[in-house]
């Protein structure tokens with residue numbers, strides 16, 4: 001990514017992404033557009049699978065509803081490919097914990113349970129990309145961005161996204177997973193008491209996801225987030241789909257969307273995801289159980 005990219009993203013955010021602002025960043029991006037991303041990605045072929053030097057060509061986006069585990073898979077891929085995993089949720093938390101210029105504004109938004117605006121997210125992202133450029137980072141895996149069609153348009157105008165991976169999990173598994181989340185009030189550890197074992201769909205294999213149980217010392221200290229009830233989770237999913245389906249359509253229309261149905265937990269899903277991405281895991285056994 002070029003410093004032009006983060007400048008353009010910032011300029012776009014500053015202009016409030018007016019039609020004019022968008023048009024000008026689109027013009028900037030047009031010159032840099034290469035061949036269709038899916039072709040470029042598929043063109044890696046067996047010779048150059050998942051090597052670190054491929055990092056330069058990884059400009060990926062992870063989509064997926066809350067609770068699907070996209071942070072986990074994006075994080076694993078970023079370590080494997082040697083590219084930064086940039087999660088907008090982390091950027092927000094990092095800024096909140098800092099004394100940066102946006103932290104006061106952010107804490108007010110978050111404390112009132114409001115959504116962080118496109119402008120703030122774009123500002124944080126562009127700051128992060130600039131810092132990465134300074135350190136010589138190549139490529140990126142974005143997680144949590146773009147979340148809206150407007151963010152997708154801004155991104156499209158300034159850089160070439162190679163691939164958008166849309167992680168999906170059957171809704172009954174997703175609900176059980178969200179409702180089963182627990183946090184230890186003492187050490188902050190995250191656990192999941194849901195034991196998912198559901199019949200396969202259309203003759204497909206059974207889906208089994210074991211619980212992630214806490215160690216004995218945490219058992220009596222587990223708390224459930226007030227908003228992890230079935231009703232709230234369903235509402236969260238509905239809001240996500242309303243917001244994100246246009247983003248999926250946007251990338252589908254450009255031939256960049258890879259739909260990936262998670263077949264179960266990490267041990268089943270990780271090798272299949274690598275296969276779908278034509279990446280060879282040099283240490284498959286260890287990764288699958290980590």
Ligand SMILES: [Zn+2]
Pocket residue numbers: 184185186187188189217218221
């Ligand atoms: Zn604990």
